[in-house]
Amino acid sequence: MTENYKSFAEIIKQRYAGPYTATDIIIRHNDGVKEGVVIIGRKYFPLGLAFPGGMAEHMKWSENAIKEGREETGLENIILDDPERPLCALSGLDDDPRAHIGTLVYTARGDGILHPDPKEDAKFAMVVTNNELYYLTLDHNAHKWAMPRYRHIAQKYLQYIGYDATEYSKNKKIGDKIGDILTRLT
Numbered sequence: 001m002t003e004n005y006k007s008f009a010e011i012i013k014q015r016y017a018g019p020y021t022a023t024d025i026i027i028r029h030n031d032g033v034k035e036g037v038v039i040i041g042r043k044y045f046p047l048g049l050a051f052p053g054g055m056a057e058h059m060k061w062s063e064n065a066i067k068e069g070r071e072e073t074g075l076e077n078i079i080l081d082d083p084e085r086p087l088c089a090l091s092g093l094d095d096d097p098r099a100h101i102g103t104l105v106y107t108a109r110g111d112g113i114l115h116p117d118p119k120e121d122a123k124f125a126m127v128v129t130n131n132e133l134y135y136l137t138l139d140h141n142a143h144k145w146a147m148p149r150y151r152h153i154a155q156k157y158l159q160y161i162g163y164d165a166t167e168y169s170k171n172k173k174i175g176d177k178i179g180d181i182l183t184r185l186t
Contacts, residue, residue: 018100019091023065024053024150026087026157027078027110029127036129037157038073038110039136040084041184043123046097048146049136051153052122053103061086065106072122081107088156095149105153107160124184134158134168 027038039093042050054070056064062083083106091102093119128136136144137154145151 019080019102020099021056021061022053022101022103023056023061023068024103024105024153025065025069025078025080026051026053026105026107026153027069027073027075028108029075029110029114031114031127033036034127034129036127037133038069038075038114038125039128040072040116040122040123040126041124042146044121046146049144050146050150052125053105054121054174055101061104062106065104066108069108069110071117071120073110073113074117077111078108079110080108087160088153089137090149090152092149092152095147095148103149105156107157112148120184126184130158130161130163131168134163134165 029038031034038052038054040050042048053065053070054068054072057067059067060083062080066078066080068077086104086106088105089102090105091100093100095101114125114127116125133154135141137151137158142148142151145154
């Protein structure tokens with residue numbers, strides 16, 4: 001039996017189960033203490049580490065990524081590396097427990113002071129070095145991420161910048177240094 005709908009909007013409302021679209025952003029930043037990328041701790045379900053991002057609103061995806069980055073980090077000056085070339089697009093069926101959500105991931109440079117908008121999802125925002133980011137991608141830290149896609153994004157980013165894991169192996173104390181990140185999650 002064929003169903004007739006008056007509009008595409010009606011089809012979406014009644015039958016669409018996703019994927020919905022989100023944007024995430026990897027922001028390179030120097031906070032005066034260290035240089036790296038900004039991660040956030042989510043204060044709403046699903047809890048854990050994440051990159052700034054959110055559901056796509058009625059604007060260009062690149063603009064949405066900047067908007068979400070500003071809200072969740074407090075950085076006012078965020079400049080995308082290339083608005084027309086995201087780092088990657090991900091859409092794992094089980095990545096987000098709330099719904100099937102695909103994301104476009106952008107890279108950028110951000111300047112300013114980290115202070116997330118208290119009305120937004122970020123409990124905190126902080127800079128992690130590339131070595132610390134690599135440490136967070138290791139299997140024994142997979143559960144620290146709010147969703148599997150964030151770990152995957154971190155891995156993609158490290159591959160994109162040509163990260164050399166021998167740098168990590170030279171500094172075995174990374175796990176001790178990252179304790180601050182993990183205590184903020186509680």
